[in-house]
Amino acid sequence: MYAQMVKTDAARVRSLDEMDPVERAFQERVDAGQKIEPKEWMPEGYRKTLVRQISQHAHSEIVGQLPEGNWISRAPTLERKAILLAKVQDEAGHGLYLYCAAETLGISRDQMYEQLHSGKAKYSSIFNYPTLTWADIGAIGWLVDGAAIMNQVPLQRCSYGPYARAMVRICKEESFHQRQGYDALMRMVKGTPAQKAMVQDALNRWWWPSLMMFGPSDDASVHSAQSMAWKIKQNSNDELRQKFVDQTVPQAKYLGLTVPDPDLKWNEEKGGHDFGEPDWEEFFNVIAGNGPCNAERLDARKKAWNDGAWFRDGLTAHAEKAADRRAAAKIAAE
Amino acid sequence: MATAALEPAVDRAALLEFLLRIGDNALILGHRVSEWCGHSPALEEDIALANTALDLIGQTQLWLGLAGEVEGKGRSADDLAYLRDGYDFRNILLVERPNGDFGKTLMRQFLFDAWHYLLLKALKGLTEKRIAEIAEKAFKEVSYHLDRSRDLVIRLGDGTAESHRRMQEALDDLWPYTGEMFAADAVDAALVEAGVIPEPQSLKAGWDEIVAEALTEGTLKKPADGYMHKGGRRGVHTEHLGFILSEMQFLQRAYPGATW
Numbered sequence: 141m142y143a144q145m146v147k148t149d150a151a152r153v154r155s156l157d158e159m160d161p162v163e164r165a166f167q168e169r170v171d172a173g174q175k176i177e178p179k180e181w182m183p184e185g186y187r188k189t190l191v192r193q194i195s196q197h198a199h200s201e202i203v204g205q206l207p208e209g210n211w212i213s214r215a216p217t218l219e220r221k222a223i224l225l226a227k228v229q230d231e232a233g234h235g236l237y238l239y240c241a242a243e244t245l246g247i248s249r250d251q252m253y254e255q256l257h258s259g260k261a262k263y264s265s266i267f268n269y270p271t272l273t274w275a276d277i278g279a280i281g282w283l284v285d286g287a288a289i290m291n292q293v294p295l296q297r298c299s300y301g302p303y304a305r306a307m308v309r310i311c312k313e314e315s316f317h318q319r320q321g322y323d324a325l326m327r328m329v330k331g332t333p334a335q336k337a338m339v340q341d342a343l344n345r346w347w348w349p350s351l352m353m354f355g356p357s358d359d360a361s362v363h364s365a366q367s368m369a370w371k372i373k374q375n376s377n378d379e380l381r382q383k384f385v386d387q388t389v390p391q392a393k394y395l396g397l398t399v400p401d402p403d404l405k406w407n408e409e410k411g412g413h414d415f416g417e418p419d420w421e422e423f424f425n426v427i428a429g430n431g432p433c434n435a436e437r438l439d440a441r442k443k444a445w446n447d448g449a450w451f452r453d454g455l456t457a458h459a460e461k462a463a464d465r466r467a468a469a470k471i472a473a474e
Numbered sequence: 475m476a477t478a479a480l481e482p483a484v485d486r487a488a489l490l491e492f493l494l495r496i497g498d499n500a501l502i503l504g505h506r507v508s509e510w511c512g513h514s515p516a517l518e519e520d521i522a523l524a525n526t527a528l529d530l531i532g533q534t535q536l537w538l539g540l541a542g543e544v545e546g547k548g549r550s551a552d553d554l555a556y557l558r559d560g561y562d563f564r565n566i567l568l569v570e571r572p573n574g575d576f577g578k579t580l581m582r583q584f585l586f587d588a589w590h591y592l593l594l595k596a597l598k599g600l601t602e603k604r605i606a607e608i609a610e611k612a613f614k615e616v617s618y619h620l621d622r623s624r625d626l627v628i629r630l631g632d633g634t635a636e637s638h639r640r641m642q643e644a645l646d647d648l649w650p651y652t653g654e655m656f657a658a659d660a661v662d663a664a665l666v667e668a669g670v671i672p673e674p675q676s677l678k679a680g681w682d683e684i685v686a687e688a689l690t691e692g693t694l695k696k697p698a699d700g701y702m703h704k705g706g707r708r709g710v711h712t713e714h715l716g717f718i719l720s721e722m723q724f725l726q727r728a729y730p731g732a733t734w
Contacts, residue, residue: 202512202517205511205512205520206512209511209512209513212508212509212511212527213505213508213509213721213722214721214722214724214725215725216556216725216726216732216734217552217556217734218501218531218534218535218538218551218552218555219535219552220734221508221531222528222531222532222535225508225511225524225527225528225531226524226528228511228512228524229520229521229524229525229528232512232517232520232521232524233521235517236517236518236521239517249517274725274734324734327733327734328734331732331733331734332729332731332732334729334732335729335732440512440513443513444512444513444514444515445515447515447575447576448514448515448516448519448576449515450577450634450636450637450640451515451516451519451576451577451630451637452515452516453633453634453636453637454629454630454633454634454636454637454638455626455629455630455633456633457633457634457637458628458629458630458632458633459629461632461633
């Protein structure tokens with residue numbers, strides 16, 4: 141899940157009877173499954189929540205380029221290098237659609253960057269973990285993109301039109317990403333003992349952070365309840381986490397790997413796995429900036445932005461000069 | 475993929491040397507460009523540069539794949555990319571220059587693209603079918619690379635005083651590495667004679683024209699043609715290549731024989 145713990149400003153979810161006619165009409169359209177479009181009236185809380193969620197999602201795509209980009213120059217074959225480049229390029233493209241979707245809500249991309257760089261806006265906790273071996277690249281595709289898909293598939297039905305439509309395209313690409321990750325790991329577990337050990341080590345490190353991507357249990361969260369009422373969120377964090385575990389455990393088994401959770405076992409009665417609790421103290425530390433790579437990730441983004449200021453200024457200046465020249469030529473012609 | 479399709483009269487050793495030269499250019503430049511991934515000044519640039527790198531890696535697979543066939547020792551494109559040492563690499567020195575700031579990366583790309591474009595354009599019209607086919611595909615991609623890098627060089631040259639200064643500095647620094655593109659040796663002579671490649675010097679006038687037009691429009695000053703560095707085409711590189719290879723080849727070297 142690329143958006144975690146998104147706040148809504150709501151103290152509690154209000155009933156239709158408590159709403160004024162305009163808001164009530166809005167809520168009834170949402171309840172009926174209609175899409176809300178940029179120029180239409182929407183509650184301020186809905187707009188703000190969407191900006192938080194979509195920008196957090198976009199920032200995650202952008203920051204997410206870094207841990208994977210870390211291995212492009214070391215990819216083991218030309219084909220793997222090309223696949224990884226294409227994947228990271230897709231992530232940048234996802235960031236672009238998402239920033240555009242957020243811009244329809246009245247915030248600029250530069251403002252969103254500023255919020256990222258100042259620490260005001262967050263990105264997914266998962267990208268604050270390091271990619272230490274080549275197997276980590278496969279594990280990110282398999283686990284991280286797998287977890288993201290769990291969340292993003294329902295978001296295709298989100299009430300806000302631009303976000304839902306961006307998600308349709310993103311989901312198609314994410315499922316390719318997940319398959320390529322799994323395929324890379326499959327190749328490795330069929331390889332030498334050292335390669336298989338590398339894959340197990342990656343699973344050991346990425347398993348728990350992947351489960352944390354869904355965020356802590358939100359059954360009692362007023363923000364989640366409000367987001368669900370607005371159809372910005374469709375499932376609880378625990379539901380998605382359960383679904384992810386149930387999908388992923390057989391895949392790990394197929395790879396011949398051991399999931400690093402002693403409490404993991406099939407529960408016939410519930411028709412799903414029982415599993416251990418992630419270390420939420422670690423999660424809150426990562427969110428608070430104390431993850432293994434928080435400082436590097438943010439510094440890399442700030443450096444890219446600051447070092448590139450002259451480039452962006454240069455292009456703007458050229459565009460202005462060219463416009464002036466066109467205007468002067470037009471006057472001269474008249 | 476039968477080697478029989480290659481013209482039998484062509485000197486195999488010379489052909490192999492040419493394929494390594496053109497393939498290694500794509501490989502090393504693709505590597506350099508991909509170093510920007512996630513670090514460029516604008517999201518659109520991240521996407522465009524990844525695209526350029528992806529094209530170049532794709533071209534590498536084709537050129538080095540053919541090189542392996544011509545060599546006839548059962549080496550794949552991956553074997554050639556990952557298991558040769560620096561002295562066996564044949565790329566020109568320009569493409570292994572460090573990225574520097576984004577202006578230097580763009581200027582390097584432009585100076586290379588203008589030449590690459592002309593070379594591929596010539597190759598696709600020549601007699602060696604397998605080479606012409608790869609050149610045809612690569613030419614489409616490189617035409618776009620050139621459009622993009624030329625446009626940015628012009629806009630940044632004629633942007634702010636700061637962007638102008640950076641582009642001029644990049645141009646001055648990289649200029650001494652452009653001469654190697656037009657250098658010729660016995661390998662070139664044999665292949666020119668066989669009608670496989672164009673005379674390297676014959677690309678110079680076209681390149682001068684593309685470059686001069688862009689520099690003029692971008693208000694940049696063309697440096698004087700002084701001393702030109704060379705050596706890459708015969709395997710004598712700068713210190714930078716060793717670091718590129720130690721990074722690029724790490725997994726293949728650390729886990730010999732493993733498949734990925």
